Amino acid sequence: MLPGARRGRAATINPPGRFERTNCEPFDDGWGSLEELAGAPAPATEVRPDTAKSVLTTNESPDIGFDRSVNPYRGCEHGCIYCYARPSHGYLGLSSGLDFETKIFAKHDAAELLRGELARPGYRPAVLVLGSNTDPYQPVERRLGITRAVLEVLLATRHPFAITTKGAGILRDLELLAEAARLGLVRVDVSVTTLDPALARTMEPRAAAPWRRLEVIRALAAAGVPVGANLAPLIPGLNDHEIERVASAVAEAGAGHLNWILVRLPHEVKELFAAWLEARFPERAARVLSLIRQCRQGRLNDPRFGHRMRGSGPLAALLAERVEKARRRFGLDGPQPPLRTDLFRPPRTDGQLSLF
16 A cells, blocks of 8 residues: 555645644554554544535636536545545645545435525526535435435526536436426536546545446436536646547537546645556656646646636647647537526425416
């Protein structure tokens, strides 16, 4: 086992959140403590209740094509090492490292909260995104079914929505998605970061395998659900050589468009990603980090609007050109289908849905 590596987990460290005043570090006291710690079993996943008063999140970001979202879970067992949502665990007094992957907060009443928010006087429907922060089809969803309950509310109220996922669990809800597609209410994006199963296992250890994600695209397309793919994140020196292969594979599976985002490493994610590279790919860690800096004005993250999704500089421009050429070559450059808002029917405030 590599130093710091744990089977089925991506993070090799568990640094304190950026709001914490104290920190604990392993120390060799000469009594074999470090060896005992290294031999400890991998931490199990722990699900805790999330008692948020609201489930609908809004944003005004010019970089994002939607203004509202629902995330049924905080933290994500998929454990993608590059995940920009990791620092959000700091608001809970937890680490963005292993804590983010193993301590999952579930919004058990998400469907009821959403129903109440959609019933508010003056609410105006627009596309609502599930999976903007953490994956709505991470493994715990199989047991809890929170995302499915949210979909049932959206379908009953005829509210338009989009889903972003790298989980094959979405196929459990295929009948709901097919009905929503028939009404012009849904589109789905499946993230396909790599076609290399070995890279996927270490970079996204508990997400669906690449071949399985292609099967998800194929099944959604066959059911009439508008589906696209996300090459996200694009990491220079790690998966950028796969741009054309990924585009070809998702097009063959039935995707109608391809989106992409350059890797983002905000706050503690920089430290986590660098430690993971040193543990998993020591021979090219320095080069990967150097290439990212070339796209981020000498830094590992550039949070400026207009730059954070695509980067800047000659290398970022070259990557963008390659993606655009691949999109045109494989017919993945068309617009996403518009979703209907005119069918929306607010739920009744007494909890019962109107018949008309």
